Amino acid sequence: MKLFDVYPLFDVTPVQAKDVFIFDEQGVQYLDLYGGHAVISIGHAHPKYVEGITQQLNKLGFYSNAVKNPLQNELAKQLATDSGCHNYALFLCSSGAEANENALKLASFHTNKASVIAFQNSFHGRTSAAVASTDNAKIISPLNAQQKVDFHPLGDLEAVEKTLQKGETCAIIIECIQGVGGLDQSTTEFYKGLEELCKQYGSLLIADEVQSGFGRSGDFFAFQKHGITPHIISMAKGMGNGFPVGGILIHSDIKASYGLLGTTFGGNHLACAASLSVLEVLKNQDLMQNAQQMELYFRQLAEDIPQILQFKGRGLMLGLEFEFPVSKLRKTLLFKHKIFTGSSKNPNLIRILPPLTIQKEHIDAFFSALKQEL
Numbered sequence: 001m002k003l004f005d006v007y008p009l010f011d012v013t014p015v016q017a018k019d020v021f022i023f024d025e026q027g028v029q030y031l032d033l034y035g036g037h038a039v040i041s042i043g044h045a046h047p048k049y050v051e052g053i054t055q056q057l058n059k060l061g062f063y064s065n066a067v068k069n070p071l072q073n074e075l076a077k078q079l080a081t082d083s084g085c086h087n088y089a090l091f092l093c094s095s096g097a098e099a100n101e102n103a104l105k106l107a108s109f110h111t112n113k114a115s116v117i118a119f120q121n122s123f124h125g126r127t128s129a130a131v132a133s134t135d136n137a138k139i140i141s142p143l144n145a146q147q148k149v150d151f152h153p154l155g156d157l158e159a160v161e162k163t164l165q166k167g168e169t170c171a172i173i174i175e176c177i178q179g180v181g182g183l184d185q186s187t188t189e190f191y192k193g194l195e196e197l198c199k200q201y202g203s204l205l206i207a208d209e210v211q212s213g214f215g216r217s218g219d220f221f222a223f224q225k226h227g228i229t230p231h232i233i234s235m236a237k238g239m240g241n242g243f244p245v246g247g248i249l250i251h252s253d254i255k256a257s258y259g260l261l262g263t264t265f266g267g268n269h270l271a272c273a274a275s276l277s278v279l280e281v282l283k284n285q286d287l288m289q290n291a292q293q294m295e296l297y298f299r300q301l302a303e304d305i306p307q308i309l310q311f312k313g314r315g316l317m318l319g320l321e322f323e324f325p326v327s328k329l330r331k332t333l334l335f336k337h338k339i340f341t342g343s344s345k346n347p348n349l350i351r352i353l354p355p356l357t358i359q360k361e362h363i364d365a366f367f368s369a370l371k372q373e374l
């Protein structure tokens with residue numbers, strides 16, 4: 001049987017990884033500035049993470065959500081402490097799209113409305129309502145297109161209010177730092193404006209922190225820089241450092257009832273063990289502070305490169321925008337200099353999403369390679 005051919009693949013086969021490095025079949029070392037798409041938060045094969053998952057696997061890997069799982073409660077408690085989001089409840093699932101799907105469904109249940117506001121260049125995943133809220137017509141099938149979604153330019157409060165006035169919007173979903181779209185952000189005034197409008201018109205504000213959450217922005221969640229309180233916060237990627245874990249934090253204004261949401265795999269014992277290890281390492285190694293410091297170092301070195309037109313993003317969710325398409329440059333960085341980087345919807349932008357453990361020497365190596373090729 002062949003694989004269903006949906007991924008254009010780089011000709012690299014990683015077989016091992018450690019911290020910020022990946023190794024292929026021949027033992028060639030690659031610097032990982034991509035983090036497997038912002039997934040690797042505490043570094044590849046972190047000993048605490050390996051130990052946490054291994055110990056749990058030897059005890060109990062999985063049982064269903066029909067029985068008590070104290071690890072879920074422990075994760076909820078730790079998440080509240082570490083994120084500072086105290087007035088929320090946790091629902092666990094297994095991916096970013098699933099997190100957003102549940103967030104949107106819950107918003108619709110809660111408000112009894114059926115339409116969504118999303119933003120241009122957004123990416124929220126590939127399932128039903130999540131993909132319909134994603135600004136990419138190519139990945140929305142006719143089935144998905146039945147969902148009612150209004151897309152507005154990032155920053156345009158007037159357009160948002162006009163749509164809200166129709167009284168049909170269950171939720172506004174937003175990435176406070178756009179990932180796939182190309183690292184655009186709006187102003188605190190705009191995010192606060194959305195919060196206010198949601199209150200005024202009885203809609204819910206969903207912060208999609210699937211990519212930016214779990215410390216990647218330098219704060220636990222990217223929305224926290226703007227002092228807003230979303231009704232629902234969706235998470236995944238860095239949450240499990242590669243183990244498929246996702247979840248939503250749900251504000252206490254929204255009430256649960258049996259059967260409202262559900263999943264077989266979400267919140268299983270292994271997933272909780274993975275995420276608890278991630279939280280422990282994030283805290284013990286001060287990785288959010290490292291993300292802030294490494295952003296400053298990235299900025300400093302980028303300033304010396306005239307070909308970089310714009311430095312975008314925050315923490316270790318960064319974008320370097322050039323005046324030319326970067327696909328050839330990214331291939332050279334990968335195959336000649338053995339450095340993984342990311343792409344985005346913007347063809348001129350290199351995306352930098354390394355493990356949060358990255359150090360100055362790794363950033364030096366990247367800029368030295370970049371300078372040689374420009």
Ligand SMILES: Cc1ncc(COP(=O)(O)O)c(C=O)c1O
Pocket residue numbers: 037095096097098100123124125126175179180208209210211212236237
């Ligand atoms: C902001 C954001 N939301 C949702 C998703 C979807 O996550 P997943 O691929 O785990 O379904 C992604 C994936 O890139 C993302 O960047």
